[in-house]
Amino acid sequence: xxxxxxxxxxxxxxxxxxxxxxxxxxxxxxxxxxxxxxxxxxxxxxxxxxxxxxxxxxxxxxxxxxxxxxxxxxxxxxxxxxxxxxxxxxxxxxxxxxxxxxxxxxxxxxxxxxxxxxxxxxxxxxxxxxxxxxxxxxxxxxxxxxxxxxxxxxxxxxxxxxxxxxxxxxxxxxxxxxxxxxxxxxxxxxxxxxxxxxxxxxxxxxxxxxxxxxxxxxxxxxxxxxxxxxxxxxxxxxxxxxxxxxxxxxxxxxxxxxxxxxxxxxxxxxxxxxxxxxxxxxxxxxxxxxxxxxxxxxxxxxxxxxxxxxxxxxxxxxxxxxxxxxxxxxxxxxxxxxxxxxxxxxxxxxxxxxxxxxxxxxxxxxxxxxxxxxxxxxxxxxxxxxxxxxxxxxxxxxxxxxxxxxxxxxxxxxxx
Amino acid sequence: xxxxxxxxxxxxxxxxxxxxxxxxxxxxxxxxxxxxxxxxxxxxxxxxxxxxxxxxxxxxxxxxxxxxxxxxxxxxxxxxxxxxxxxxxxxxxxxxxxxxxxxxxxxxxxxxxxxxxxxxxxxxxxxxxxxxxxxxxxxxxxxxxxxxxxxxxxxxxxxxxxxxxxxxxxxxxxxxxxxxxxxxxxxxxxxxxxxxxxxxxxxxxxxxxxxxxxxxxxxxxxxxxxxxxxxxxxxxxxxxxxxxxxxxxxxxxxxxxxxxxxxxxxxxxxxxxxxxxxxxxxxxxxxxxxxxxxxxxxxxxxxxxxxxxxxxxxxxxxxxxxxxxxxxxxxxxxxxxxxxxxxxxxxxxxxxxxxxxxxxxxxxxxxxxxxxxxxxxxxxxxxxxxxxxxxxxxxxxxxxxxxxxxxxxxxxxxxx
Numbered sequence: 027x028x029x030x031x032x033x034x035x036x037x038x039x040x041x042x043x044x045x046x047x048x049x050x051x052x053x054x055x056x057x058x059x060x061x062x063x064x065x066x067x068x069x070x071x072x073x074x075x076x077x078x079x080x081x082x083x084x085x086x087x088x089x090x091x092x093x094x095x096x097x098x099x100x101x102x103x104x105x106x107x108x109x110x111x112x113x114x115x116x117x118x119x120x121x122x123x124x125x126x127x128x129x130x131x132x133x134x135x136x137x138x139x140x141x142x143x144x145x146x147x148x149x150x151x152x153x154x155x156x157x158x159x160x161x162x163x164x165x166x167x168x169x170x171x172x173x174x175x176x177x178x179x180x181x182x183x184x185x186x187x188x189x190x191x192x193x194x195x196x197x198x199x200x201x202x203x204x205x206x207x208x209x210x211x212x213x214x215x216x217x218x219x220x221x222x223x224x225x226x227x228x229x230x231x232x233x234x235x236x237x238x239x240x241x242x243x244x245x246x247x248x249x250x251x252x253x254x255x256x257x258x259x260x261x262x263x264x265x266x267x268x269x270x271x272x273x274x275x276x277x278x279x280x281x282x283x284x285x286x287x288x289x290x291x292x293x294x295x296x297x298x299x300x301x302x303x304x305x306x307x308x309x310x311x312x313x314x315x316x317x318x319x320x321x322x323x324x325x326x327x328x329x330x331x332x333x334x335x336x337x338x339x340x341x342x343x344x345x346x347x348x349x350x351x352x353x354x355x356x357x358x359x360x361x362x363x364x365x366x367x368x369x370x371x372x373x374x375x376x377x378x379x380x381x382x383x384x385x386x387x388x389x390x391x392x393x394x395x396x397x398x399x400x401x402x403x404x405x406x407x408x409x410x411x412x413x414x415x416x417x418x419x420x421x422x423x424x425x426x427x428x429x430x431x432x433x434x435x436x437x438x439x440x441x442x
Numbered sequence: 443x444x445x446x447x448x449x450x451x452x453x454x455x456x457x458x459x460x461x462x463x464x465x466x467x468x469x470x471x472x473x474x475x476x477x478x479x480x481x482x483x484x485x486x487x488x489x490x491x492x493x494x495x496x497x498x499x500x501x502x503x504x505x506x507x508x509x510x511x512x513x514x515x516x517x518x519x520x521x522x523x524x525x526x527x528x529x530x531x532x533x534x535x536x537x538x539x540x541x542x543x544x545x546x547x548x549x550x551x552x553x554x555x556x557x558x559x560x561x562x563x564x565x566x567x568x569x570x571x572x573x574x575x576x577x578x579x580x581x582x583x584x585x586x587x588x589x590x591x592x593x594x595x596x597x598x599x600x601x602x603x604x605x606x607x608x609x610x611x612x613x614x615x616x617x618x619x620x621x622x623x624x625x626x627x628x629x630x631x632x633x634x635x636x637x638x639x640x641x642x643x644x645x646x647x648x649x650x651x652x653x654x655x656x657x658x659x660x661x662x663x664x665x666x667x668x669x670x671x672x673x674x675x676x677x678x679x680x681x682x683x684x685x686x687x688x689x690x691x692x693x694x695x696x697x698x699x700x701x702x703x704x705x706x707x708x709x710x711x712x713x714x715x716x717x718x719x720x721x722x723x724x725x726x727x728x729x730x731x732x733x734x735x736x737x738x739x740x741x742x743x744x745x746x747x748x749x750x751x752x753x754x755x756x757x758x759x760x761x762x763x764x765x766x767x768x769x770x771x772x773x774x775x776x777x778x779x780x781x782x783x784x785x786x787x788x789x790x791x792x793x794x795x796x797x798x799x800x801x802x803x804x805x806x807x808x809x810x811x812x813x814x815x816x817x818x819x820x821x822x823x824x825x826x827x828x829x830x831x832x833x834x835x836x837x838x839x840x841x842x843x844x845x846x847x848x849x850x851x852x853x854x855x856x857x858x
Contacts, residue, residue: 296712303736320719
């Protein structure tokens with residue numbers, strides 16, 4: 027082993043993802059094995075991603091982690107599972123330039139530092155743990171010179187957070203539930219990459235909420251134990267939907283894609299409601315957003331926008347194309363204008379060009395928007411939406427080679 | 443037939459009912475045959491009932507009806523079905539004192555006047571059509587001297603509004619779905635009368651709502667056509683629950699009764715959510731009421747209160763006994779105080795003795811209520827509940843022999 031002063035670092039960026047056929051229910055709590063397959067779309071990391079720097083050094087005396095600048099414990103089972111699995115796959119590393127030489131067996135004794143940062147609010151309920159565990163596993167694999175491909179890595183990330191396995195790829199991704207008792211075949215595969223269906227536009231409505239939500243881990247467990255509909259969904263409904271959704275994605279059939287996405291989101295929330303005690307993730311604002319989309323889709327005769335909601339009140343709206351997204355933005359801003367003290371620049375974030383296409387430059391343009399004709403007595407609910415994020419389907423994990431983007435100091439291995 | 447001047451009248455009062463195992467989905471739209479059995483509790487007609495006067499006279503030249511003082515059309519299929527079925531069962535009537543003599547065959551030519559009145563707001567979504575059709579059929583049967591018992595009459599009321607069949611009895615009532623194609627065996631039977639479990643107290647929270655609701659007829663049809671969970675519920679879940687609920691009622695087992703009622707209400711709303719487009723009957727206030735009850739039940743270790751919601755946001759809360767009802771009233775008034783301009787007397791209606799037991803005499807007592815200890819950071823949501831109705835399980839239909847209670851004039855047969 028080389029002298030004690032070196033620090034080897036890797037920095038990676040991993041996207042978050044949103045399921046269009048939902049994962050809800052584990053058949054194995056420890057290995058995180060699901061009761062059904064799921065399919066997701068990866069979101070553009072430019073707007074929603076986790077950046078993680080992992081470092082190893084003989085000078086580190088324990089594993090440590092910082093999330094958004096704050097040190098957190100790595101002692102939880104989920105972190106430990108990921109660290110153990112990755113360490114088992116570590117290979118020898120040699121960097122002659124820096125005088126680093128790590129033998130395969132050394133990895134068991136070396137300690138790690140991890141720093142992770144989300145470019146979006148963690149509290150917003152936007153699947154930060156999915157991007158987080160995917161990024162941790164991906165970065166560690168590169169640091170440790172593991173030879174596994176992204177599907178194999180996804181089976182490790184899965185043990186941190188189930189949906190994390192789907193963040194190992196861009197575009198549309200399927201998490202195959204698998205059959206093996208040890209979970210080795212429960213992993214993610216890419217269905218199509220992000221270029222396959224690149225006209226889709228995604229608008230996320232981050233919804234204000236008074237209520238503290240049930241964590242998805244707890245909620246899922248309660249649903250498995252008490253819902254009399256969950257197993258029927260997992261065994262009878264989802265397998266058919268998975269096939270139909272794969273077809274819809276392959277053929278870029280937006281009508282089927284929207285119908286399946288909306289139905290599956292609603293059925294997942296139905297199972298939550300069928301749980302004892304019942305779980306409510308959507309609130310009145312979520313319901314109004316659904317109603318707004320349903321009325322528009324109905325009036326057009328063919329779906330313009332799909333909606334899907336995870337374990338929280340935020341709406342993820344997938345528009346067929348830029349034109350539909352522009353109209354959607356106008357309708358949403360009519361129904362959910364910013365509260366009086368908000369400025370438009372922080373109310374619509376991400377890809378602001380949608381706003382420009384919609385002819386909205388300042389708050390006066392929002393006020394002047396006409397009511398959507400398909401909604402009778404459309405009300406304007408100020409403050410019910412915290413902000414909107416405009417984005418699109420995006421790529422999978424990437425290494426950031428520019429050391430200036432690292433979150434740890436190259437010499438101390440401590441947060442910058 | 444006697445001279446043309448007489449008017450024969452009958453006035454009846456019929457309760458409303460609330461299902462604790464829900465009816466949602468028809469297997470026959472015209473005959474109104476359900477996809478599963480249901481069980482309901484009849485509500486005390488002192489607080490929620492329909493009063494209907496039916497009259498016949500050779501001087502009437504057409505069938506007419508007035509609902510809450512306003513003339514409405516009887517041409518709808520549901521009214522016509524009830525009228526046709528009752529007329530087919532009419533028997534000869536003779537009242538020598540008044541000089542009335544009607545032969546069985548005369549009923550086909552004689553016209554009817556009907557006046558109906560609900561002692562609660564029709565718009566409040568409190569199953570007014572159930573009480574209404576039950577009362578119409580019951581009153582007409584008496585007017586026409588039909589010999590059918592209440593179960594047989596329930597099969598006629600069912601053709602007006604499905605849930606109406608359960609309003610032909612007091613106490614706890616089962617609507618047997620039946621098997622016959624003509625619907626003849628789809629009728630209500632009394633499980634136990636209102637004296638069997640007389641410690642129960644019912645508090646209804648009439649919830650303010652911004653949204654117009656989907657009618658239950660339309661909603662049910664959409665669910666049958668699109669929900670992939672409804673048939674599983676009807677075939678696999680409900681039959682077992684019906685048996686368990688019958689046992690719970692027979693044994694006055696409040697724990698099982700509450701668990702089954704809450705689970706079945708939630709599952710009905712889950713099926714609504716699984717409908718395409720999704721149907722939302724409960725709103726954020728409904729969710730907060732559920733959360734309030736669930737937390738209390740959980741903290742007590744054994745259920746104190748059951749909740750159930752029909753096709754709207756109103757909560758029907760069934761307390762184990764008077765003590766539980768008193769505590770529930772205090773918790774509800776803490777969480778949902780009246781808006782500033784409401785007076786307590788119109789905010790809690792029905793059996794006001796619960797309010798007295800709770801030590802609440804005026805608005806200052808409401809303001810002084812302590813937060814429920816089991817709810818962390820309990821918020822007070824003024825104006826989210828319109829008013830509360832305190833009531834209890836009650837009796838079935840009754841004839842009102844006092845002519846002063848009739849809604850039609852004894853000589854003209856027109857509304858008083």
